[in-house]
Amino acid sequence: MDVRVRLFGTLRRFSSPGVPGVWVGQLAAHSTLDDLVKVIGATDREVLTATINGSISPMKAVLHDGDEVVLVTPMGGG
Amino acid sequence: MEQKYKGFWGRVLRVNLSDATVKIEEVDEKIFRQYMGGQALALYYLLKELSSGADPLGPENKIVFATSPLCGTRFPGQARHTVASVSPLTGGLADSQAGGWWGPELKFAGLDAIVVEGQSQAPVYLNILDDRIELLPAEDLWGRTTGDVQDLLKERHSSQARVLQIGPAGEQQVRFANITNELRHFNGRGGLGAVMGSKKLRAIVVKGSHRKIKVHDPEKISEINNWFIKGLKEHPALSLHQELGTPKGVVPLSVAGMLPSYNFQDGSFSGAESISGETMNKTIGAGAHTCYACPVRCKRSIEGSDGKFKVTNRYGGPEYETVGLFGSNLGVDNIIAVGECNELCNALGLDTISTAGTIAWAVECYEKGLLTQEDTGGMELRWNDTAAYLNLISLIAEKRGFGEVLSQGSRRASAAIGRGSEKYAMQVKGQEFASHEPRGKWGVGLGYAVSPTGADHLQAAHDPWFEKPGEYLSDASWVDLEDLSEVGCIDSVPSESLGPDKVRLFTYLQQIWGFHDVLDLCIFVAVPEFRAISLTQIGELLNAVTGWRTSLFDLMKAAERSLTMARVFNIRQGMTSDDDTLPDRMFEPMREGTLKGHSIDRDQFSRALKLYYGMMGWDNLGIPTEAKLHELNIGWLVSE
Numbered sequence: 029m030d031v032r033v034r035l036f037g038t039l040r041r042f043s044s045p046g047v048p049g050v051w052v053g054q055l056a057a058h059s060t061l062d063d064l065v066k067v068i069g070a071t072d073r074e075v076l077t078a079t080i081n082g083s084i085s086p087m088k089a090v091l092h093d094g095d096e097v098v099l100v101t102p103m104g105g106g
Numbered sequence: 107m108e109q110k111y112k113g114f115w116g117r118v119l120r121v122n123l124s125d126a127t128v129k130i131e132e133v134d135e136k137i138f139r140q141y142m143g144g145q146a147l148a149l150y151y152l153l154k155e156l157s158s159g160a161d162p163l164g165p166e167n168k169i170v171f172a173t174s175p176l177c178g179t180r181f182p183g184q185a186r187h188t189v190a191s192v193s194p195l196t197g198g199l200a201d202s203q204a205g206g207w208w209g210p211e212l213k214f215a216g217l218d219a220i221v222v223e224g225q226s227q228a229p230v231y232l233n234i235l236d237d238r239i240e241l242l243p244a245e246d247l248w249g250r251t252t253g254d255v256q257d258l259l260k261e262r263h264s265s266q267a268r269v270l271q272i273g274p275a276g277e278q279q280v281r282f283a284n285i286t287n288e289l290r291h292f293n294g295r296g297g298l299g300a301v302m303g304s305k306k307l308r309a310i311v312v313k314g315s316h317r318k319i320k321v322h323d324p325e326k327i328s329e330i331n332n333w334f335i336k337g338l339k340e341h342p343a344l345s346l347h348q349e350l351g352t353p354k355g356v357v358p359l360s361v362a363g364m365l366p367s368y369n370f371q372d373g374s375f376s377g378a379e380s381i382s383g384e385t386m387n388k389t390i391g392a393g394a395h396t397c398y399a400c401p402v403r404c405k406r407s408i409e410g411s412d413g414k415f416k417v418t419n420r421y422g423g424p425e426y427e428t429v430g431l432f433g434s435n436l437g438v439d440n441i442i443a444v445g446e447c448n449e450l451c452n453a454l455g456l457d458t459i460s461t462a463g464t465i466a467w468a469v470e471c472y473e474k475g476l477l478t479q480e481d482t483g484g485m486e487l488r489w490n491d492t493a494a495y496l497n498l499i500s501l502i503a504e505k506r507g508f509g510e511v512l513s514q515g516s517r518r519a520s521a522a523i524g525r526g527s528e529k530y531a532m533q534v535k536g537q538e539f540a541s542h543e544p545r546g547k548w549g550v551g552l553g554y555a556v557s558p559t560g561a562d563h564l565q566a567a568h569d570p571w572f573e574k575p576g577e578y579l580s581d582a583s584w585v586d587l588e589d590l591s592e593v594g595c596i597d598s599v600p601s602e603s604l605g606p607d608k609v610r611l612f613t614y615l616q617q618i619w620g621f622h623d624v625l626d627l628c629i630f631v632a633v634p635e636f637r638a639i640s641l642t643q644i645g646e647l648l649n650a651v652t653g654w655r656t657s658l659f660d661l662m663k664a665a666e667r668s669l670t671m672a673r674v675f676n677i678r679q680g681m682t683s684d685d686d687t688l689p690d691r692m693f694e695p696m697r698e699g700t701l702k703g704h705s706i707d708r709d710q711f712s713r714a715l716k717l718y719y720g721m722m723g724w725d726n727l728g729i730p731t732e733a734k735l736h737e738l739n740i741g742w743l744v745s746e
Contacts, residue, residue, distance in 0.1 A: 036358040038342035049384065073574035077362040077700065084700050100362055102570035103355035104563075 029093035037101030112322040113175030113651035124224030143174025144626040146668035148190035158678040162192040163304040165225035178213030183628030185398035193296040196536040198676040200296025205397040208287035211268040214314025231309040244308040251453040271309035272299040273455020275503040282460035290422035322653035337638025352426035353383030363700025364546040367434040369466040374699030377439025417445035424448035430541025431462035437489030454503035463538030467516040483507040535560035558672035566615035569601035604714035620665025667738040683728035
């Protein structure tokens, strides 16, 4: 299935070529957010909050074809 | 002039504005070894020389400008200086660090610090060209924007001179007026600009010719510098910081439910994308700039217009705090509008955090019917109305009409208005909240409450980094909690907790942040999140500069000493543990957003305060014990 992921914070380093802040790719059916994080190359300790199609979701949530995911890391200010 | 010590001069300039005299005082190395610089050095002078209860805007108040031995050396993040005094906003300590170019220039002129006392009858500015130090008339500068004054002073003295100054708001003694250097760097908080204004001191111009600070071990500094450069390349947080600057946090914080919105009623904002660092880069980005000798280049330049709002490339782009407070916290979803508010505040010399926070208080009160057009001089106040906010900024700086009320800050303004409006003032000790929502990170709430300067987001690292175990990704890559293993913190702690493990973590983090303020070292160099050098390497850096044998233990103690001195300072100014509190809203459920319904547990918060006092060696009322003062080698505070 196709998934589009918007990456914020330090996770931006896992962006697909030519699209800063975005990872686009395919995942096996029934993949979870946990699986997605591994495929991207990150570790779940870097992820503070994840949303699927705008809703906050636990890392065990199952993804579906066409889902839009947002992953964010902890952030400060300054 | 010979530099007597490695890394510093042992020379402090004393300026008496009442009798228009200046003199250089020699300072023993022992003072620098114990207090090091920055916040602690400034507090040393303030505690030695001020009487209890000093009026912040009276002639008895003093204002100290302090650097550290690191300042002016060729190392990233060293270009900061501290300004400290009695705060016109809180009545307690005002202590604010700024980066930029002025601190190193002061060192190049052969000075470590300046103590300004008394009050001038007429406007003046201080001009320092090495040992040629003079007070000059400033009538022609009075009333002009910071941009105009910088141009005039550079033309008059040297294009290479560095200008620290207040704006018209400082002249008018607006209680949250700031101090700027080179128009883009700010001692922003606590109303230090009003203190300079009360003394009729508009600017301090510095040009030094001793441009190479003598250090103990230049090879070691190069070695640590090379380590930093490696980290800068490899470290994802630092490269992101270079790319987007501090506004990188806008969208992530909104997604996580911690982007203050509508005067801290909500934590997620539908317009977050429109005011993000990414959008700023795309729409009005005009490159990056930096502080002296710093390769991080986290400062934004902006320029552009959308027909309604306009920004020039004069005063720098807004930092995250300004974006949050003039953006989501006022319901504004236009980054150019935010940029224009930032520019106007900077031109007039106003702290953007307190200015926007006070306006947000007024808007919510107007919405709730607690303020009417009778109070506002006929103005309607609404969310997402930047044209009105720009008008209010000017009125505040001039202390005119409703601006006179707002110029006092949200605590005094709400006390004057009454009608229950105090409940909506998001402030601690009189200082407005920065753009961080404590209900999703309770340690930030504790930091706001116990900060000696009132609500301050830079007391410690924020909780979410320590929710999960740390790990080494590479020698020079981010590790968060693993970083803290150097001080014995190895256990992860939930963000929404204030149990003993969180209080311990906070106390240690506050001391880590604290020694950055003592060394005037930028937090974007070594703290967890941005770790490019380790905490231990900071001690090694200080030793390479000074020839001392400072350990991480010494640095932690220096910070603890400084925090305790700040506590004593505030007690002398009449503060008590009752001032270590948070607005009721923080204990009430959040209205909307990812963290809808979340609040801080009041009982946990109360217990955490007592625990924190205990861990700091303070009694149950938050008063440092005599034993603690002696242990920190500041026993002289017992008798004074």
